[in-house]
Amino acid sequence: MSPSTPLVSVRWLEEHLRDPELRLVDCRFSLSDPLAGRAAYLSGHLPGAVYLDLEADLSGPVRPDRKGGRHPLPEPAALAQTLAQAGIGDETFVVAYDEPPAGGMFAPRLWWLLRWLGHDKVAVLDGGITAWNEAGGALETPVPTPPKARFTPRPRPEWVVDAEAVAHRPAGTVLLDSRAPARYRGEIEPIDPVAGHIPGALNRDWLEAYQPSGRFKSPAEQQARFAGLEGEVIAYCGSGVSASVNVLALELAGRPAKLYAGSWSDWVSGSRPVATGDQP
Incomplete structure (x- = not known):
């Protein structure tokens, strides 16, 4: 299936x-x-x-x-x-x-x-x-009540990094900021108390993973979005949600990635360096 x-x-x-x-x-x-x-x-x-x-x-x-x-x-x-x-x-x-x-x-x-x-x-x-x-698919309003199932968690802690791991990431690691370019540059910050990006991060807006129709771009188009990125990839965004779109897009492109789950909102909760502008 x-x-x-x-x-x-x-x-x-x-x-x-x-x-x-x-x-x-x-x-x-x-x-x-x-x-x-x-x-x-x-x-x-x-x-x-x-x-x-x-x-x-x-x-x-x-x-x-x-x-x-x-x-x-x-x-x-x-x-x-x-x-x-x-x-x-x-x-x-x-x-x-x-x-x-x-x-x-x-x-x-x-x-x-x-x-x-x-x-x-x-x-x-x-x-x-x-x-x-x-496609003409049907919608319904009743709320189903499925029987409780048995779900066994088998966490993969190696898929997640924290602020310390990001701050001391090995040379050659690609840090990918998934937010809109204006937020990456620090021109606006509608949610978090500090504007800018993590020093060394590159910007790939998560919305660019999608076609205007809302379907994901093809694997070849995803590969083009991430062309030139060599090494291990760590994705982040504002709070670890939209970065998952880029992680999925990287999966389509054949590139595994880790997630900085706390992302920018965690980074700026402490006294950590901040960069602004177009440059990493």
């Missing part, structure tokens, strides 16, 4: 929608209106889909000192419990969807989290709910 890429098409989903081992997860969310995603889900979602909330389900508690960033990784045991309650077990194939391109960072977050926990049976619906609607 598992496809060979991190993405599944609407056609693939239509063919497998009734498979008993499939679990659809609606990940829609808005950073500016945290209730909007659940409201959209209740207004209409793909058949059988459950809803997981970025802040309530797919992030851990924010620390008072902000160390760990605005969307810390959840504890593996807590996330495993959340997944089990959503009917996701060790044999479940998960398809996550959101509403790309602008709303396209949340399904990749779940894709990354599941793989971080050792669960590789997961993919993102290419084009999200928009592609489903364009």
